[in-house]
Amino acid sequence: MTRISSHRIAVFAALAMSIAIVGGVIAPHGGAGDESDPALGALTPLTAPEAEIVGEALALFDGAGLTLGSTPAVSFHDDKADCAGNLGFWVDESGLDRIRVCWTHEDPVVQTTLQTQALVHELAHAWAHRQVDGDDRAAFSAFVGAAGWEAHDAAWVDRGTEVAAELVTWAVLDPAVSFIDFDAEPCTDWAEAFELLTGAVAPTHVGSDCG
Helix, strand or coil, X not given: CCCCCHHHHHHHHHHHHHCCEECCEECCECCCCCCCCCCCCCCCCCCHHHHHHHHHHHHHHHHCCCCCCCCCEEEECCXXXXXXXXXXXXXXXXXXXXXXXXXXXXXXXXXXXHHHHHHHHHHHHHHHHHHCCHHHXXXXXXXXXXXXXXXXXXXXXXEHHHHHHHHHHHHHHXXXXXXXXXXXXXXXXXXXXXXXXXXXXXXXXXXXXXX
16 A cells, blocks of 8 residues: 555645635636736735745756746735635736745645645746747647647646646656546556657656556
């Protein structure tokens, strides 16, 4: 039996209680161009712990060789309304990546873990927006069986952009939980999917669920 730490169990429980359900579909993270986009306004100064979360998340992308370009503007919020009802939100604001993280928890250790995961997911959106062209988006979406890259009419888990963001999150962070079931049928070679998306070799923990 796989051993699961009490910390990972706590993270999973917190995630299960925190996800936003929209139209019966798990929709934990927002994106650009949605009609419910929040008014971003002025940036909120980061606290020292928040700045540490941002620094560590950016370092994960650097370590994976995934170029973000300019440093994104990140802020943390207590109310999911600030993230259009989601746990995280990213938008390209005139060439500046604006990211909001709206995930809180009474346990500060769990909160840091959850906020890091949400931030990495949104950074993955920013990365893909800058680095993945239309042909590669279409190829990746077809490879993983998504309805399309954006596919706003499809379930959240059937949008190529969200699968890509969760795959990058899994690759660079190897989180305790994921919003995408990477073991679901039909089987997918996720290492190949990662290489198709990024042009880089996938970390060893990202592999095939094809047996």
